[in-house]
Amino acid sequence: xxxxxxxxxxxxxxxxxxxxxxxxxxxxxxxxxxxxxxxxxxxxxxxxxxxxxxxxxxxxxxxxxxxxxxxxxxxxxxxxxxxxxxxxxxxxxxxxxxxxxxxxxxxxxxxxxxxxxxxxxxxxxxxxxxxxxxxxxxxxxxxxxxxxxxxxxxxxxxxxxxxxxxxxxxxxxxxx
Ligand code: HEC
Numbered sequence: 001x002x003x004x005x006x007x008x009x010x011x012x013x014x015x016x017x018x019x020x021x022x023x024x025x026x027x028x029x030x031x032x033x034x035x036x037x038x039x040x041x042x043x044x045x046x047x048x049x050x051x052x053x054x055x056x057x058x059x060x061x062x063x064x065x066x067x068x069x070x071x072x073x074x075x076x077x078x079x080x081x082x083x084x085x086x087x088x089x090x091x092x093x094x095x096x097x098x099x100x101x102x103x104x105x106x107x108x109x110x111x112x113x114x115x116x117x118x119x120x121x122x123x124x125x126x127x128x129x130x131x132x133x134x135x136x137x138x139x140x141x142x143x144x145x146x147x148x149x150x151x152x153x154x155x156x157x158x159x160x161x162x163x164x165x166x167x168x169x170x171x172x173x174x175x176x
Contacts, residue, residue, distance in 0.1 A: 034051070050141050062163065063141045074131060083096070093143050105140070107123060108139075
């Protein structure tokens with residue numbers, strides 16, 4: 001009994017400490033996060049990596065909203081609602097902040113398999129699935145917005161409208 005309580009207390013401390021750590025580390029001025037320019041409704045960092053843009057009244061850019069929907073259609077069964085992670089797969093809200101964008105894209109396109117003595121977990125390859133590939137930047141953008149703390153859990157209430165160029169690209173990608 002005493003032992004269980006001690007363990008619980010230790011893990012509670014560990015969680016609190018990692019929470020503090022994350023809050024300290026993520027700044028909206030981080031070059032991997034700060035939006036430097038916008039093109040047809042999508043925002044990019046200085047390095048041309050997709051990122052989010054949240055207005056002061058909480059209005060989210062269209063890709064962040066689209067990514068929220070696509071994430072919950074394709075990824076949340078394994079990675080948990082709101083990218084919070086599950087016992088089976090890692091918390092993607094963290095991955096979107098810590099993983100390099102190109103590594104993120106690579107894992108989703110080609111999949112990944114970790115086989116160990118205690119676990120056997122598989123990230124499927126989505127490279128031929130248009131419902132994922134046509135929205136991959138949206139999903140990444142949404143997860144980065146949530147993982148950096150710019151938006152809370154749940155469906156964003158206010159969003160920018162979808163730009164015409166965005167709608168055209170989407171139709172071309174989905175082949176409709
Ligand atoms: C069938 C379950 C499943 C689905 C569906 C799934 N994943 Fe995964 N994913 C996993 C598992 C398991 C891992 C961990 C693989 C490993 O240990 O290497 C993983 C790992 C990842 C990683 C690497 C995370 C890191 O921090 O290294 C990314 C990125 C990722 N998934 C993105 C996605 C996205 C985006 C979607 C939706 C389009 C998705 N996954 C859907 C099971 C899934």
